[in-house]
Amino acid sequence: MDRRKTEGAFVTQHEPTKPKVHSGVTTREVDEGLLVHDERSGQVHVLNRTGGRVLGLCDGAHDASEIARILAAEGGVDESRTATDVGTILAQFGRLGLLL
Secondary structure, three states: OEEEEEOOEEEEEOOOOOOEEOOOEEEEEEOOEEEEEEOOOOOEEEEOHHHHHHHHOOEOOOOHHHHHHHHHHHHOOOHHHHHHHHHHHHHHHHHHOOEO
16 A cells, blocks of 8 residues: 655555455355345345356455456456456446445
8 A cells, every 4th residue: 555645635545456355245155156145235136157256256365367367267268358357347346345
């Protein structure tokens, strides 16, 4: 993390992060993929298998490019396409409040 002073206030700039699922989120595998319950908001989401795999890799140990590489290798698909999809999925997880 980089802190720079700007006009008397500190502005914090975060380095690219390794996404991690919020502790208030629980999951359970179902036929359709992964059932995700956000205990804080009470919302329930059903993710397809790809979304579930991405969420499972949000463990604080992998950044978005590493997640894309893993999925590409597992699925035998082009990594550039996977990277775009992973970016979209992670953005949606962020909007839903599933990630720290």
